[in-house]
Amino acid sequence: MTLPFRHSLTASMTIALLAGCGAGPSSQRAAETAAAQARLASAVAEAARPSASQPAPVSITAPVVDDTTARMLAYAERVRLMQPPELNQEIARLGDAASPGAQLQLSLALSQLRQLPELVRAQELLARVLGNGEARALHPLARLLASRYGEQRRLEEQLEKQNQQLRDVQRRLDQTNERLEALKAIERSLTSRQPAAAASAPANNRARPAAP
Structure with missing residues (x-):
């Protein structure tokens, strides 16, 4: 009551x-x-007294983020803001990245270079983290990054293919221009010879003696 x-x-x-x-x-x-x-x-x-059949109120709490995951997310934000020289220094600092945490950090740093070879290396590092049973706390984040890197790699390969096609078209265009310039040079040389031949013909006629 x-x-x-x-x-x-x-x-x-x-x-x-x-x-x-x-x-x-x-x-x-x-x-x-x-x-x-x-x-x-x-x-x-x-009547105001709560009934025993009524369910107790459910307490809704926010999901707890592991400290390791929180640190990795903070590191990801930090390397995202780095310029290429800073990224290269960070990659050199991490070196071979023997521990799972360092491997994940190196993977994050490599992905920011946005180059296909570095992205492939970043995927290999994630595979090593996922294959380590002692790094289960990092597995959810590593799986998320692996999915993201797979999509990014697909786009990078598509872009690289388009760039290769563009280079091939440019190379064929350069070859066509070279042939065209060669034909123009031949045409100019033929045009310059015709007036010279026409000028030498009257001179030869004047030098020839008259018939008796």
């Missing part, structure tokens, strides 16, 4: 007792009215 209902019930019972101590019909009617109010207050309080 809650405190307001308890106070209401106590007050109603007090009124009923005081009314019962009085004399006369009016006092009796007042006592009956007070008793009815007390019974009403008791019924309201009983």
Whole structure:
């Protein structure tokens, strides 16, 4: 029973007792009215009491992030903001990355270079982390990164293929331009020879003696 209902019930019972101590019909009617109010207050309080069949309220809490994962996410944000020279220094600092944590960090740093060979190496490092049974705390993040790197590698390979096709087209275009320039040079040489041949013909005619 809650405190307001308890106070209401106590007050109603007090009124009923005081009314019962009085004399006369009016006092009796007042006592009956007070008793009815007390019974009403008791019924309201009983209805407000939680039932045993009602489920207890469920406490919703935010998921707990492991400290190791939180540190890795903070490191990922830090290397994301690095410039290529800083990334190269960080990659050199990590070196061979013997521990799973260092391997995951090196993988994150390599992925920021956005070059296909480094991305392949980053995937290999993630595979080593996932194959280490003692690094289970890093496995969820490593699987997430492996999926992301797979998609990134697919895009990088597609971009590399398009760049190769563009280089091939440019090479064929350069070869065509070279042939065209060679043909133009031949045409210029033929054009320059024709006036020279035409100018030498009258001179030869003047030098030839007249027939008797």
